[in-house]
Amino acid sequence: MSLFTNLLNLHLANKPREDFFTEIVAYFFSLNNDILLSWLKHHSIISDQNYSSIKISTQQEHKRLESHTEDSRLDIVVELSTGLNTDVIFIESKIGSTEGWQQLEKYAEILSKLPNVRHRILIYITRDYDPKEIKTLGFSLKPKVNFYQLRWHQFYAHLQQHATDILAKEILIFIRKNGMSTTNQFSSVDLLTMVNFNKTLNLMESTLSEEVQEKFKLAFGGVIKGAASRTQWKWDERYIIYTHLSSSTWDFWCGLGYFNLNPSNVTDYPYLGIFLQVSAGFRERPKIIESMQKVINDKPNIWTPVNLKVLPA
Structure with missing residues (x-):
């Protein structure tokens, strides 16, 4: 059993698996900016790596827009700065649960309203197959929001190439234990x-x-x-x-x-x-x-x- 699984099992209430994993990944990215950038570039989410500053935050709260019924809390927010321009990425992570009612649409609208941002990117990454069709909405917003849908098994494959430290290895074990490394291959x-x-x-x-x-x-x-x-x-x-x-x-x-x-x-x-x-x-x-x-x-x-x-x- 992995260290992270043991720590999660110590939680006495309902196990907050998604929030727990979000904190682990965000912390890993904050220590390994190069892996974060190579992962984003691998999926053509960013085109260059000439950033002088990278800020990563979790559970960031945003007040509701006029058209929303409630405030929003974002899993991971990544701010990439070149010194002259800032790109902002919202990452919504799911393991066992599914998207809340119009959750991604709300996040796209919040992204579009942010001031002084060059590129606005929304990433929806899941363990299970959960297709979304919000690209049209993202492009119709002014300024536009680029939407990318990924699976955790893709991140698992990418991280395997960089599993040189103990933290990366523990994350890989946790991903396997929670069925997030599974590709489209049938088991017995x-x-x-x-x-x-x-x-x-x-x-x-x-x-x-x-x-x-x-x-x-x-x-x-x-x-x-x-x-x-x-x-x-x-x-x-x-x-x-x-x-x-x-x-x-x-x-x-x-x-x-x-x-x-x-x-x-x-x-x-x-x-x-x-x-x-x-x-x-x-x-x-x-x-x-x-x-x-x-x-x-x-x-x-x-x-x-x-x-x-x-x-x-």
Whole structure:
């Protein structure tokens, strides 16, 4: 097991794997500017390396623009300066999760609004296949934003050529452990999944129907028709039945079913669960959050809080 995996396992709450890895990579780049520049040049993101200053920051916050509903927090921001000109790169990293609602579009708009910047670049780098079509938006903005989509296995291959120090080697181990080095080649586990996919799907469908669905209706007032869908599986790593608990659909809702369907390694397993979710903009959010906090205080071994706090508008 890698040093970074051991350190991550010491975290008592929900393991912030993406934030943890973001800090590691950003720190590595700050110590190895040459590797950062060669990686960017390898993917034709920059054309030269004549920068006199490189500044790297993480979890940088930006106040929302007029058209946005909330503030933004950027994984990695890279500022490259030649002394005369400054190029800015936003890097959004994903391991197991997927893009938030119009997250990349928001980042592109923030980039376009930055003053005194020559080149504006947005990089979306993921472990899993997650195609995005925002190039048109980026080029339509004034000033324009150049968008690049990369995979972590590409970074892994590039870093292997520079794995001369212990930090680089530990990063490579962490990437392998978290399934981020995998290319488009099928393993024996993948072939087993192909063979058993329909059988497994039918089993999941049947266990969420009939008795379970009837009990869910009694508890929460109904089930949305066709709720258990593969869309939930693809984008949110879950296969659930659900219903809305407010008149404005997604402001407050409940789901029941299978979670963690795309674990990062073969030792992790899916689990059965139920969740309640309230949107950030719902007017009744403070009251619902207060009730949720009481439930969690009463049953901390059953319920897990996620972002359970009331923020300013």
